[in-house]
Amino acid sequence: MTTIKLLPLSVAGRDVLVRQRLEQAANNNVTSLLVTDLNNIRWLTGFTGSAGTLFVRADDMVLIVDGRYGDQSREQIKNSGAQCSVIEGRSATELREGVLRTTKDLKRVGFDPAEMTVTAHETMSAQIGSELVKVSGVVPHLRRRKSEPEIQRMEMAASATDAALSEVEPMLVLGLTERDIRDELDYRMRKHGAEFTSYDTIVASGPNAARPHHRPVARKIVEGDSVVIDVGGLVDGYHSDMTRTYLIGEVDPVLSEMHEVVSASQLLGLSHVRAGVLAQDVDRQCRDFIAEAGFGSEFSHSTGHGVGLQIHEMPWVRNGFAEPLEVGEVVTVEPGVYREGLGGVRIEDLVVVTQSGCRILTHTKKDRKCLQFQLTT
Structure with a gap:
């Protein structure tokens, strides 16, 4: 088998595309997006772990992970070219605090209903310091065209x-x-x-x-x-x-x-x-x-x-x-x-x-x- 070297895969700038799509749906008055689907998180940050919550805010991205993925997420984000900070929570309390800290200045946060179960939505609504607003298909549409x-x-x-x-x-x-x-x-x-x-x-x-x-x-x-x-x-x-x-x-x-x-x-x-x-x-x-x-x-x-x-x-x-x-x-x-x-x-x-x-x-x-x-x- 001939080994072929993989081309570098940069995700830099993809968060900008998300913000542009949110602006196009300006009637919702939403400038931030909650991302829970792991494929969408990977596409935006390069992170490949099995659990995580991403917030794409007006000026930055924040990925919240548990203690299993702190080092991995920081390394993968760095290698992918994404501009994203990481909050690592080593307990359920720390994870909730991370969500609250990330959203405390956000009045409205978009979410894709296709990504969340009713239970997950109820849980996030109880934790978040913002109103959750349905915004469908933002990242899946952007993923259509491949580099x-x-x-x-x-x-x-x-x-x-x-x-x-x-x-x-x-x-x-x-x-x-x-x-x-x-x-x-x-x-x-x-x-x-x-x-x-x-x-x-x-x-x-x-x-x-x-x-x-x-x-x-x-x-x-x-x-x-x-x-x-x-x-x-x-x-x-x-x-x-x-x-x-x-x-x-x-x-x-x-x-x-x-x-x-x-x-x-x-x-x-x-x-x-x-x-x-x-x-x-x-x-x-x-x-x-x-x-x-x-x-x-x-x-x-x-x-x-x-x-x-x-x-x-x-x-x-x-x-x-x-x-x-x-x-x-x-x-x-x-x-x-x-x-x-x-x-x-x-x-x-x-x-x-x-x-x-x-x-x-x-x-x-x-x-x-x-x-x-x-x-x-």
Whole structure:
């Protein structure tokens, strides 16, 4: 495995973008933002701990952490280029005092309701010295466009996934179980540079392939199966996502047709990805094609989603998301067709949106002749 040096990833100035978005929502008269989602905290400060509360104030940022993360947070903030002070509380009382001290001069503080449970909101309301005001989607919108260092990490994760799948493909004909294939993929992704898997790897064979998010079981792959493999890796916090569907030996003619339709639909969707196109229009292209082929009722999910620090994030490539795609966004295109009792087909690539189209990050072959194997046992 060739080791590629990660590009430096600076988060400097991202807090300024948050303040600008708050100003655009000036009708709320909110100049500070409470951030509790750990992915959003990481994006703003570089901090990767499992607990923390961030306040983006009019002139600075303050991160409040417990005693486990004092040194780690200060080091990561320094290395990331963020301008952020740290309050370390070694008891519940000290943490409450830190929140009160941070907010004592703030009349109104915005919060994203998608980040907080009702209980967490009630707890914070009791601690904070300010009025909490709903301000939705500030940081998730800013996270949509990726920098080159972010894209590099996702490309490295995709490369590890490609390499792992290329090694595992020949094993599909050995009569192994779904769990066997999953375990081989997970091990080989790490061998090729991924730190973790992005999610529970999906290996769905035969009738199980009709379930889009099937969890692998001890079922052996047999003649006539479609085998859906949905796999992704993680590099320095950033995810990849890819799906291929393999046909084992002689399959039902309907499965063959499903594979051809999904493949053509996916290529059509990819051809429509470019800056300025509404995300929902990419979904419509794939969905209409599949419907015209007679499988419309069996396409049961959206065409795609954004990927980054989370495996599912904005933008959403689905009906109703009427926002244009932007240069630097990383999205999936993954139409699928599923028939209960028979199987399913899904083909997915991870792409970077460009001005004139898209750059594909996942490179495992997907044409029919490369995805059909003859069982050897």
